[in-house]
Amino acid sequence: MPRVAFVPFTGFRIREREMLELGMSLPGLQQRAAAIAQLPALGLLTLAGMTPDHWDSTYHEASGADESLADRIASEKPSLVAISALTASVDDAYRFSAMLRWRGLRTVIGGLHATACPDEARQHCDAVVVGDGEPVWHDVLADAESGIIKPIYMARVPFDLRQAPLPRYDLLGTRRRPRWTVQTQRGCPFACEFCGASRLLGPFRTKPTERIRAELDAIASRDPHPLVELADDNTFAGNRNPTALFEALDAVDARYFTEVDWRVGEQPDVLAGLAASGCVQVLVGIESLLFRYPGMGQKDADLSRMMDALAAIQDAGVAVIGCFIVGCDGETRQSLDKLARFLDDCPLADVQLTVQTPFPGTALYRRLEREGRLIAERGWSWHTLFDVAYRPDTMSVEELEKAFRDLVCTVFGPKPTQRRTAIRRRVWRNHPKLRPCVSAHCSST
Numbered sequence: 001m002p003r004v005a006f007v008p009f010t011g012f013r014i015r016e017r018e019m020l021e022l023g024m025s026l027p028g029l030q031q032r033a034a035a036i037a038q039l040p041a042l043g044l045l046t047l048a049g050m051t052p053d054h055w056d057s058t059y060h061e062a063s064g065a066d067e068s069l070a071d072r073i074a075s076e077k078p079s080l081v082a083i084s085a086l087t088a089s090v091d092d093a094y095r096f097s098a099m100l101r102w103r104g105l106r107t108v109i110g111g112l113h114a115t116a117c118p119d120e121a122r123q124h125c126d127a128v129v130v131g132d133g134e135p136v137w138h139d140v141l142a143d144a145e146s147g148i149i150k151p152i153y154m155a156r157v158p159f160d161l162r163q164a165p166l167p168r169y170d171l172l173g174t175r176r177r178p179r180w181t182v183q184t185q186r187g188c189p190f191a192c193e194f195c196g197a198s199r200l201l202g203p204f205r206t207k208p209t210e211r212i213r214a215e216l217d218a219i220a221s222r223d224p225h226p227l228v229e230l231a232d233d234n235t236f237a238g239n240r241n242p243t244a245l246f247e248a249l250d251a252v253d254a255r256y257f258t259e260v261d262w263r264v265g266e267q268p269d270v271l272a273g274l275a276a277s278g279c280v281q282v283l284v285g286i287e288s289l290l291f292r293y294p295g296m297g298q299k300d301a302d303l304s305r306m307m308d309a310l311a312a313i314q315d316a317g318v319a320v321i322g323c324f325i326v327g328c329d330g331e332t333r334q335s336l337d338k339l340a341r342f343l344d345d346c347p348l349a350d351v352q353l354t355v356q357t358p359f360p361g362t363a364l365y366r367r368l369e370r371e372g373r374l375i376a377e378r379g380w381s382w383h384t385l386f387d388v389a390y391r392p393d394t395m396s397v398e399e400l401e402k403a404f405r406d407l408v409c410t411v412f413g414p415k416p417t418q419r420r421t422a423i424r425r426r427v428w429r430n431h432p433k434l435r436p437c438v439s440a441h442c443s444s445t
Contacts, residue, residue, distance in 0.1 A: 002079040002145050003056040006048055006171070007069075007096070008041030009089040010061050040172055042181040042231050043111065044084050047137050049165035055141060059171035065095035074103040080144040083125070084111040087196070087359055087383040094124035101126070106149060108140055112200050113380070116361030122151050131201050132159035132186075158202035161186060164211045169218055179227045180219045184212050184245060188233040191295035192285075193367070194325065196359030197233045204237075209244040213251070220252040230258035236270050237261060243269070246277035255434070259283045261299045265309025275317035275431050283321045283352065284310060289342060290335045291328035295363065310348060317431035319349035319424045326404050327356040329393050336403045340410045349424040351411055354385040355404055 041061070048057045058076060062069055073081060081100050085093035090113045097107040110129030114121040121128045127149050129136060135155035143149045169180070187204035188197065219226050228249075235258045236242060249256060260282045264270050274282075287293060292300055310320045324339065343351055358365040358374060368374050373391040375382075382389040392400050410416070428434050 001054060001056050002141075003058065003076060004048075004051060004141065004144075005073050005076060005078040005081045006041075006044040006057065006059045007062050007073070007081060007083045008044050009083070009085040009093050009096075010039070010041060010063060039179060039181050039229060040169075040177065041084060042167060042183060043133065044082060045167035045169065045171060046165060047082065047133055048168035048171055050134060050137055051141065051168075052138070057168065057171060059168075062092075062096065065092045065099060067099060070096065070099040070103060073100065074105060078105060080141070080149075081105050081107045083107055083109045085109070085113060086111065087113045087380050088385075089381075090114075090121075091379065091381050094121075097125045106144060108144075108149075108153075112196060113360065115200055116196075116359070118152060126151075128152050130154040134159040134163070134165070158205065159186075161205050161207040161211065164207055166214055166218055169222060176223065179229055180223065181229050181231045182212065182215050182219070183207065183231040184235060185232050185238065189237050190234065190297045190299060191363070192287075192299075193293045193295050193363040194356060194359075195233070195295075196357075196362045200361045206238055206240050209248055212245065213248040216248055216252045216254060220254075224253070226252065226254050228254045228256040230256060232258055235260055236264055236267070242273055246273035249277040249279075254278045255280050257281045257283070259285075261285065262301070262306040262309045263298065265312035271312060271316050274313070275433065278433055279318050280428070280431065280434060281319045281321060281349070282313065283323055284313075285323045285325075287323070287325050288328050289324075289339055290330055293325075293328070293364075307347075314347070314349060314423075314427045315430065317427060317429075317434070319427045321350040321352055322346065322348040323352040323354070325354055325356050326407065327388065327392055327400050331392060331400070332394055333399065333403050336407050340407055343411050344416065347423065348420075349427050350420050353404075353408060353411060355388055355400075356390070357383050357385050358390050359383060 044059070048059065051057055058073075058078070060069060060073060081097075083093050083097060093109060097109065100107050106127075107125040108127040108129060109121050109125045110133050114128050115130050118128045118130045127140060128151065129140065130152060132155050135157065136153040140149070140153055185204070185206045187202060188195065189204045216228070219228065237260075255278045257280060262284050264274070264282070285299075286303070286306060287296075289303065310322070313320050324343075326336065326339075356364070358368045365374075368390050373393075375389055375391060375397070378387070378389045388397050388400050388404075391397060395403070
């Protein structure tokens with residue numbers, strides 16, 4: 001029987017030493033790092049779900065290029081090893097692929113980074129999947145079984161989510177998972193300059209509710225009160241009627257987290273259904289107090305209007321995590337001090353701070369490359385969202401690094417973290433379904 005081993009590279013990464021030490025000591029960052037590490041790799045589980053029955057499948061989460069894991073996988077004698085990695089972990093994935101190939105195994109790499117950099121990726125593996133993996137997966141397996149695998153596999157048309165298979169959640173084993181992932185759409189109707197998310201895989205598409213319900217039912221059979229993270233770029237950005245999605249989430253008694261934009265607070269039909277269907281937190285990109293990124297479309301608005309909409313979301317019992325990007329064009333120490341003062345008095349239940357990161361395939365990457373501002377000696381492992389991989393226009397690299405560390409210390413110190421914890425508790429008192437035990441669990445989302 002042929003066998004495929006699925007290996008996702010997971011976990012939270014920071015490269016710069018002082019920033020790494022902060023990440024290990026500040027409770028707010030520790031909580032989000034733990035949340036990221038807990039997420040199953042939905043892309044590979046989905047491919048496993050459409051793998052033919054005569055194939056055997058195994059699943060191995062990897063945090064780095066580990067010789068012992070390579071030995072363990074080699075002992076299974078797989079016909080193919082499928083690897084996924086984001087930009088920050090792709091160098092580890094390349095090293096691990098080399099370990100496996102040295103042991104005589106064939107590897108295939110896919111995901112966002114491989115899609116943006118297929119020529120680079122093919123130097124480190126036997127095959128690269130560019131774009132959606134589902135349309136070409138049967139071809140990859142058939143070729144692996146025949147012994148003649150192609151260097152590049154690329155779908156001719158975007159994958160139709162009406163054909164989405166049920167992910168192989170059973171490959172995660174019997175250990176209880178703190179959280180689960182479900183994708184209700186792929187891509188995003190907006191084209192924000194910095195965005196390196198799933199819009200790189202193709203156009204915006206929504207998954208039919210019956211497929212979402214089947215996935216939620218499969219999760220509920222393993223966890224009667226699941227905590228779910230929707231693997232969407234902007235869940236309510238399209239034109240679908242949200243009622244059916246809310247009903248599907250409510251039916252399995254899920255508590256869930258997702259990413260939306262501020263306009264949800266001005267959409268009564270969405271706002272009314274969020275908490276009632278089990279939503280406990282949403283991540284909203286405010287992005288910057290200083291700079292409006294190209295491509296934001298209808299998301300672009302005055303800060304006061306955005307904050308009023310976010311207040312409406314929290315009044316409905318759903319905590320808002322405000323996401324801010326540090327290091328845009330025009331950023332100075334003074335602008336970051338202004339952001340620190342804003343966040344010190346900010347009514348949002350939580351905050352996420354990231355450094356502007358030029359991911360390959362994005363308009364931001366192309367612009368900074370044209371301007372000669374990418375730092376060649378800082379490779380993909382610096383593209384972590386917390387490290388500086390480009391030259392700012394008004395600050396030195398070192399000045400931005402220090403200013404970001406100082407901002408992180410201010411925003412995620414004990415007192416501000418306690419203040420936001422109290423805000424979350426107040427918000428959740430208005431939540432119609434949140435149980436006290438889940439409140440404690442969700443606080444680390």
